[in-house]
Amino acid sequence: MLDMSGFPLELSGENTPMVSFRKVRKSYGTLTVLDDLDLDINAGEMVSIIGPSGSGKTTVLRMLMTLEQINSGVIYVDGKPLTHMPKGGQLVPANERHLHSRRSDIGMCFQHFNLFPHMTALENCMEGPVQVLGLSKAEARDRSEELLELVGMIAKKDQHPSRLSGGQQQRVAIARALAMRPKVMLFDEVTSALDPEVIGEVTNVIRGLVSEHNLTMLMVTHQMGFARDISDRICFFYGGKIEEQGHPSELFGNPQRERTQQFLSAVREAV
Amino acid sequence: MFDWKWEFAWEILPRLVVATGNTLLAAGAGYAIALVLGLFLAIAQRSPSRALTFVVRELVEFIRSTPLLLQIFFVFYVGPQFGIRLSPWMSGMIAIGLHYACYLSEVYRGGIDSVPKGQWEAAIALNMTTLQKYCRVIIPQAIPSALSGMGNYLVGIFKDTPMLSVIGVAELIHTANAIGSEHYRFLEPYTMVGILFLAISLPAAGLIRLMEGRVRRKMGLK
Ligand SMILES: Nc1ncnc2c1ncn2[C@@H]1O[C@H](COP(=O)(O)OP(=O)(O)OP(=O)(O)O)[C@@H](O)[C@H]1O
Ligand SMILES: [Mg+2]
Numbered sequence: 001m002l003d004m005s006g007f008p009l010e011l012s013g014e015n016t017p018m019v020s021f022r023k024v025r026k027s028y029g030t031l032t033v034l035d036d037l038d039l040d041i042n043a044g045e046m047v048s049i050i051g052p053s054g055s056g057k058t059t060v061l062r063m064l065m066t067l068e069q070i071n072s073g074v075i076y077v078d079g080k081p082l083t084h085m086p087k088g089g090q091l092v093p094a095n096e097r098h099l100h101s102r103r104s105d106i107g108m109c110f111q112h113f114n115l116f117p118h119m120t121a122l123e124n125c126m127e128g129p130v131q132v133l134g135l136s137k138a139e140a141r142d143r144s145e146e147l148l149e150l151v152g153m154i155a156k157k158d159q160h161p162s163r164l165s166g167g168q169q170q171r172v173a174i175a176r177a178l179a180m181r182p183k184v185m186l187f188d189e190v191t192s193a194l195d196p197e198v199i200g201e202v203t204n205v206i207r208g209l210v211s212e213h214n215l216t217m218l219m220v221t222h223q224m225g226f227a228r229d230i231s232d233r234i235c236f237f238y239g240g241k242i243e244e245q246g247h248p249s250e251l252f253g254n255p256q257r258e259r260t261q262q263f264l265s266a267v268r269e270a271v
Numbered sequence: 272m273f274d275w276k277w278e279f280a281w282e283i284l285p286r287l288v289v290a291t292g293n294t295l296l297a298a299g300a301g302y303a304i305a306l307v308l309g310l311f312l313a314i315a316q317r318s319p320s321r322a323l324t325f326v327v328r329e330l331v332e333f334i335r336s337t338p339l340l341l342q343i344f345f346v347f348y349v350g351p352q353f354g355i356r357l358s359p360w361m362s363g364m365i366a367i368g369l370h371y372a373c374y375l376s377e378v379y380r381g382g383i384d385s386v387p388k389g390q391w392e393a394a395i396a397l398n399m400t401t402l403q404k405y406c407r408v409i410i411p412q413a414i415p416s417a418l419s420g421m422g423n424y425l426v427g428i429f430k431d432t433p434m435l436s437v438i439g440v441a442e443l444i445h446t447a448n449a450i451g452s453e454h455y456r457f458l459e460p461y462t463m464v465g466i467l468f469l470a471i472s473l474p475a476a477g478l479i480r481l482m483e484g485r486v487r488r489k490m491g492l493k
Contacts, residue, residue, distance in 0.1 A: 067392055103398045114393035118411045118490040128397035131407060180397060 004074075004084070004091045011079040018043040018216040019064065019184055024073035026059055026240075033059050034240045036073070041184075046210050046217045048227035048248075051237030052263060057220040060237075061186045064218070065108045066099050077105050078183060104132075107182030111189040113169040115161040121148060121172045122157040125179045133180065140179075147175035151205045167198030171205055178209075185209070187219040191226075199223070206230065224267055228252050236260050273458075280459045283450050287460065290446035291467055297363060297442055298429040304368030305428065306421075309375030313383060314405060316376070334373040340434050342366045347438045363435040371428050378420035382413030415487045422479030426472055443467060 007022060017040035026034040034056045041047050049057045062068045064075060066082070074091060075082045084091035085098040094102075115124050125144035129135040135143070148154045151171040161169050170190055177185060187206065191199045203226050209215055210230050221227050227234060228248040235245040236257075244257045255261045315327040334342065347362035357365070386409050394404040436445035447460035 065392075065396055067395060100398060100400065103395075106396075108396040110389060110392065110396075112389055114387075114389035116390065116393070116408055116412075127407065128399075131403050132398050132400075177396065 007074045007081075007084070007091050009081070009086045009089070009091065011076050015042070016079045017041055017076075018045070018078055019218070020076040021060075022074045022076070024063065024075060025071045026056070026063060026068065027071055032240060034063075037240075037242070039235065039242065041216055041218060043183075043216055044214045045232045046219070046230055047233045047235060048231040049218065049220045049235045049237055050222070050224065050227060050263075051235075051243075055237040056240040057237050058188055061108065061188050061218060061220060064184070065106055065186060066103055077102060104180065105183045106186065107177035107180050107184070108186040109170065109173050109177055109188070109190050111192050113161070113166070113173045113193075115169055115173055115176070117161050120158050120160055121153055121164070121175075124161070124172055125176045128176065128180045144175065144179050147178050148172070150178075150208070151175045152201070165198060166194045167201045170194065170202045174202075174205055174209075182215075184216045184218065187217065187221070189220055189222065191221070191223060222267075224252065224264070236263065238263070275462075276456070276459060279454070279456060280463060283460060284463070286446055286450065287443065287463055287467065290441060290443045291471075293440070293446075294429070294432050294442040295471070297360075297367070297432045297435055297440060298425075300364050301367040301371060301432070302425055302428050304364060305371035305375050305424070308368060308372035310379055310410075312372055312376035313379035316380065317383070331373045331376055334370060335377075339367065339370045339431060340437065342370055343434055343438060359435070359438045359440045362438060363440050367428060367431065367435070371424055374424055374427075375421065378417045378424070379413060381420070382415075382417030383409055385416045386412045411490065415483075415490055418479075418483045418486060422476070422483065425479065426476055429472065429475070430468065 011017070011020060019039075019041040021037045021039040024034060024037040025032070037060070039060075049060060051057055059068060063070050064077075064082070070083050074084050080102065081091055081094070082099075082102045083094055085094045086092075115121075116127065119127060122141070122144055125147060126137070126140040129140035129143060130137060145154060145157065148157050151174055153168060153171050153175065156164060156168060156172075161172070164172065174190075190206075191202050194202065203223070206217075206219070207230055210217070219227070219231070231248050233245060234248050234251040236243050236251065236255075236259075238259050244251060244255060244260045251260065252264065255264060312327055312331060316324050316331075318324055343363060343366040346357065346366045347359065350357055350362065390408055390412065391404065394408045399407065432440075432442050433444035435442055436448065439445065441449075443464045447457075447464045450460045451457040
């Protein structure tokens with residue numbers, strides 16, 4: 001039995017972070033992908049994760065979306081444990097029921113959109129609210145149409161994904177995730193699969209979310225300029241650890257660590 | 272050479288038409304059982320429980336590697352030794368339904384495997400339950416690629432219904448046999464049975480292909 005005494009049953013207090021990774025470790029077989037990760041994200045904060053390929057960026061998001069199990073440590077969301085549940089005054093690994101009750105705080109957008117191909121754009125957005133949240137069709141439709149309007153996709157609401165461009169699909173996917181009213185939104189390289197000329201339509205939607213909504217967001221991206229523009233904080237991952245983090249102006253303007261400097265200059269050369 | 276008697280053919284037609292009804296009923300009922308049971312067998316093989324997965328996989332393998340005829344005999348003649356006494360119809364439906372459920376479970380499995388991993392992940396991200404994942408996301412996408420296999424087994428089960436004649440289900444072959452031995456004439460009843468089978472199989476196969484295209488289009492999969 002792992003000693004869980006160092007992990008409180010709940011986080012409380014005025015500055016309780018919206019998301020808290022505490023000593024989180026993730027490995028696949030003998031490969032340790034994340035090593036004792038500690039990361040707090042405050043409510044309303046926009047944090048971008050950058051770093052070389054294989055440094056564990058996607059894994060961070062997938063663990064938070066409960067798509068991957070963690071090997072040790074605890075993830076808290078909104079003060080309550082996500083990966084664990086209290087039992088007999090201690091934290092024990094969460095069962096599916098606990099995950100189901102906590103997962104609704106989190107929404108995610110994927111690199112390859114993952115829209116449901118057998119549903120129209122509107123049906124994609126209504127699916128979660130109707131099936132999972134139990135909203136009436138009418139309520140779900142209103143909410144979904146409002147969000148499709150927000151992402152500029154209302155004119156295409158009755159199209160199936162196969163009839164939409166990548167940028168359009170990703171905007172629908174963002175609306176679909178928002179329709180669940182999550183507290184935390186995760187974006188994993190949402191522009192990487194897009195043609196350069198349509199990247200802007202997706203980044204503009206995310207920009208809008210940052211300025212107008214009080215969402216907490218965690219974004220993995222290779223677009224340094226975009227991350228610098230909109231983030232409150234940048235985390236540079238290297239080899240499964242946060243090598244350096246800070247305000248975009250510091251991290252991009254005056255990186256302290258050698259690996260950060262190397263990574264940033266390599267990225268700049270590639271552009 | 273041919274000594275085809277139209278009069279006789281005409282006389283036995285009503286009995287064969289009734290038997291056709293029985294054949295269709297057997298095929299339809301057996302297929303309905305197979306469709307539902309097959310889906311459960313397919314999903315059980317993806318369950319997180321290793322034991323369940325193992326048992327179901329072995330059962331499917333076992334049934335697929337033994338003849339349907341043996342299974343029909345088993346249910347009908349061996350069942351009573353265990354106190355399970357079933358009518359020929361019941362035994363037949365169970366045997367043929369289970370047999371085809373195993374084949375259909377493989378078809379479903381193929382269909383389910385063809386759904387990209389990202390679809391499961393999107394369903395989790397929307398916080399769907401396992402039931403919702405299957406009903407709303409996975410099965411609707413698995414069906415189009417499973418349709419042609421499902422159609423093949425519908426025709427297959429129809430052509431296998433004559434096996435039920437061995438336990439006395441009055442389907443087409445059973446009836447043709449009876450007519451033949453009553454009148455010492457087999458040419459007309461067997462020929463007519465062949466034509467009846469053909470007259471149903473061929474349009475059914477065409478209809479299935481038509482439906483396949485429609486379902487695909489309706490699901491927005493080109
Ligand atoms: N299912 C898996 N099984 C085994 N290894 C995995 C699995 N998923 C990820 N990994 C490994 O974990 C490491 C971190 O992967 P991750 O996807 O988090 O990297 P990343 O920082 O997102 O990289 P990229 O920029 O290429 O997307 C990699 O070495 C990867 O090969
Ligand atoms: Mg990645």
